[in-house]
Amino acid sequence: MKPRVAIISLTCDEGCEFAILDLGAKFLELAKHLEVKNFRLIEEEKHAKDERYDIAFLEGSVITKENLAKLKFVRERSKVLITLGNCADMGGIHQIKNWGDKNKIAKCVYKHPKSIDNPEIKRIDEIVKVDFAIPGCPINANDFVRVVNNLLAGKMLRHPERPVCFECQTRGYECLLQKGEVCFGPITSGGCEAVCLKSKQACWGCRGLLNQTEGQKESVKNFMTFLNKNYKKIEIEHPVEFFGIKKEIKKVYEKN
Amino acid sequence: MKKIKICHLAKTEGHFSFEGALLRGDIATAKIITEEGARLIEGMLVGRRYLEAPIITSRICGICPVVHNLSSVKAIEDALDIKVDENTRKIRKLLEHAQIIHSHGLHLYFLSFPDFLKISNTLEVIQKTPKQAGQSLLVRDFGVQIVKEFGGRTVHVISSCVGGFKTLPNKKSYEDLIKMSEDVLRATRELIKVFAKLKYPKFERKTHYSSLTDKKEYAIYEGKMCLDKKSYSVKDYMSKIIEELDIRGEKVKRTNIKSKAYFCGSLARINNNFDKLHPEAKKAWKKLGVDLPDYNSFHNIYAQAVELLHCVLESQKILKELGKKPPKANWKKPRLKAGEGYGAVEAPRGTLLDYYKLDKNGIIRDCNIITPTAQFLANLEEDLKMYLPTIKNLSDKNREWEIKKLIRAYDPCIACATH
Numbered sequence: 268m269k270p271r272v273a274i275i276s277l278t279c280d281e282g283c284e285f286a287i288l289d290l291g292a293k294f295l296e297l298a299k300h301l302e303v304k305n306f307r308l309i310e311e312e313k314h315a316k317d318e319r320y321d322i323a324f325l326e327g328s329v330i331t332k333e334n335l336a337k338l339k340f341v342r343e344r345s346k347v348l349i350t351l352g353n354c355a356d357m358g359g360i361h362q363i364k365n366w367g368d369k370n371k372i373a374k375c376v377y378k379h380p381k382s383i384d385n386p387e388i389k390r391i392d393e394i395v396k397v398d399f400a401i402p403g404c405p406i407n408a409n410d411f412v413r414v415v416n417n418l419l420a421g422k423m424l425r426h427p428e429r430p431v432c433f434e435c436q437t438r439g440y441e442c443l444l445q446k447g448e449v450c451f452g453p454i455t456s457g458g459c460e461a462v463c464l465k466s467k468q469a470c471w472g473c474r475g476l477l478n479q480t481e482g483q484k485e486s487v488k489n490f491m492t493f494l495n496k497n498y499k500k501i502e503i504e505h506p507v508e509f510f511g512i513k514k515e516i517k518k519v520y521e522k523n
Numbered sequence: 524m525k526k527i528k529i530c531h532l533a534k535t536e537g538h539f540s541f542e543g544a545l546l547r548g549d550i551a552t553a554k555i556i557t558e559e560g561a562r563l564i565e566g567m568l569v570g571r572r573y574l575e576a577p578i579i580t581s582r583i584c585g586i587c588p589v590v591h592n593l594s595s596v597k598a599i600e601d602a603l604d605i606k607v608d609e610n611t612r613k614i615r616k617l618l619e620h621a622q623i624i625h626s627h628g629l630h631l632y633f634l635s636f637p638d639f640l641k642i643s644n645t646l647e648v649i650q651k652t653p654k655q656a657g658q659s660l661l662v663r664d665f666g667v668q669i670v671k672e673f674g675g676r677t678v679h680v681i682s683s684c685v686g687g688f689k690t691l692p693n694k695k696s697y698e699d700l701i702k703m704s705e706d707v708l709r710a711t712r713e714l715i716k717v718f719a720k721l722k723y724p725k726f727e728r729k730t731h732y733s734s735l736t737d738k739k740e741y742a743i744y745e746g747k748m749c750l751d752k753k754s755y756s757v758k759d760y761m762s763k764i765i766e767e768l769d770i771r772g773e774k775v776k777r778t779n780i781k782s783k784a785y786f787c788g789s790l791a792r793i794n795n796n797f798d799k800l801h802p803e804a805k806k807a808w809k810k811l812g813v814d815l816p817d818y819n820s821f822h823n824i825y826a827q828a829v830e831l832l833h834c835v836l837e838s839q840k841i842l843k844e845l846g847k848k849p850p851k852a853n854w855k856k857p858r859l860k861a862g863e864g865y866g867a868v869e870a871p872r873g874t875l876l877d878y879y880k881l882d883k884n885g886i887i888r889d890c891n892i893i894t895p896t897a898q899f900l901a902n903l904e905e906d907l908k909m910y911l912p913t914i915k916n917l918s919d920k921n922r923e924w925e926i927k928k929l930i931r932a933y934d935p936c937i938a939c940a941t942h
Contacts, residue, residue, distance in 0.1 A: 310644040364566065383561045
């Protein structure tokens with residue numbers, strides 16, 4: 268029997284769903300092996316209250332009360348919950364406000380900010396159990412294909428344990444760190460094919476830190492010490508706040 | 524009184540519901556209610572460096588990240604008095620065309636077309652009309668591939684920055700895209716016939732049409748703002764003409780002009796700039812057999828199909844022209860100064876407007892983003908109020924189809940509108 272799949276979004280830009288749709292014919296081919304039961308970009312059927320899924324893919328953040336209810340609903344009804352992208356994985360750009368005064372930030376946008384939901388942004392795995400995360404902003408759509416193919420074969424994908432730096436240098440892209448830019452490629456988990464570096468954009472860590480072994484923790488500490496010695500605070504703080512690796516770095520490098 | 528509610532309207536970008544009611548006589552109420560959380564994009568931009576703006580704003584929307592990138596890039600370049608060279612402008616126009624191609628390509632066949640067959644699952648429509656599905660996938664993929672080659676990837680472009688492009692593709696990319704464009708053009712010509720033959724509901728409500736306009740070309744990347752043939756500077760339009768409604772409890776700030784709702788999007792562009800369309804696109808529009816201005820909002824669907832053809836032809840032209848001697852990336856770090864700037868581009872759904880105020884260190888001190896959907900939402904609600912009484916005798920199910928058909932004809936993006 269084909270596995271029953273849901274692709275669900277909470278508050279976000281739905282960029283990861285579009286990364287999947289941008290696969291075009293490749294996605295339709297993959298969909299033949301699945302029962303795509305709930306994917307609002309391509310269907311609007313009535314969904315039964317007790318509808319269950321073998322695999323639910325979920326992107327976005329919890330901002331409204333409805334987002335939270337939907338997340339719990341999806342978790343309860345799915346055997347496997349896989350998050351799509353940086354918003355669900357680490358809070359995405361939405362969590363930038365966590366590092367500032369969120370009430371002041373809301374006041375920049377609305378005259379009556381108190382009438383709008385404005386919670387601190389959490390990672391989805393801080394709210395419900397997550398079985399696997401496909402990282403990135405947006406996801407590397409090939410990761411989605413690999414995850415689905417692995418699940419069809421009864422396996423869970425393992426992310427490569429190598430930094431973005433490795434993928435950048437093996438492709439022969441120019442090293443921005445050597446050029447004097449702040450780039451988090453050395454401590455960020457790879458799998459993105461160094462797509463930003465290809466376009467000369469420094470890595471700001473959207474896929475999160477590499478798995479934190481003791482050796483890794485040491486290299487994060489050394490790397491942050493190196494950056495703090497050589498760069499202005501704003502040049503380090505802004506990129507780490509952007510996709511949320513600041514939280515992870517703080518755990519291993521308290522001084523920051 | 525009969526209440527009509529459609530929860531969680533799908534096959535659009537972003538989450539929302541519709542609530543309406545038929546009152547006595549021909550009076551109806553209609554409201555679109557966003558279900559997106561407010562991400563507070565402008566608030567998080569304040570205090571950050573100018574260069575972060577296009578990276579953040581492109582993440583407002585997964586379907587039109589290119590235009591969010593370009594609109595903020597333009598506004599910041601305006602603030603910093605940066606003039607980019609001719610090739611950079613051409614490549615930005617190419618990216619604009621590509622954005623419109625893949626957004627319209629998705630909306631036309633995959634989101635709106637199923638409404639006319641009354642099929643709620645697009646996968647079923649694909650099985651029933653495999654030829655059109657293949658054509659649509661091909662056309663859409665052309666837009667996607669251009670964005671990938673020139674922007675660095677398909678969603679959230681990377682290479683396009685304040686000051687120009689950090690990287691640009693080589694001759695081989697041009698050759699591949701030009702080769703692809705021949706098949707794409709054939710497919711587009713076939714597809715447009717399907718959309719010319721669709722039975723669009725008879726509906727008319729006089730309103731105002733807002734878009735960019737330019738003396739030389741069909742304006743999508745530059746030009747002045749235009750409302751019912753009268754033109755304004757982008758600065759005046761954004762700061763004086765458009766009124767943003769900031770109402771307690773409303774996450775979407777709808778806009779008015781002189782207390783009136785107005786339309787932006789493909790139909791507005793065709794109404795305002797028809798004579799600048801590619802001749803073949805002009806000819807295609809005429810198949811509809813209506814006079815301009817066309818006040819039938821359902822025709823926004825056909826207007827998108829006509830623009831699809833226009834954009835494919837224009838992209839092909841730019842690719843051939845630049846492909847002879849592919850321009851090299853010549854981005855330079857901008858020189859900073861304090862200032863204010865405005866930018867506007869045509870997003871697939873209508874004009875996107877950006878405003879930034881920078882301090883002397885390039886830190887954003889104030890900003891505002893007005894999206895197309897926030898602008899046309901009031902107009903869509905006015906249309907629905909007028910349309911509802913005319914469909915009051917339909918069965919509940921058929922009435923719901925008609926409501927959804929009108930809403931989707933606008934191609935709303937509630938994620939953009941809420942941001």
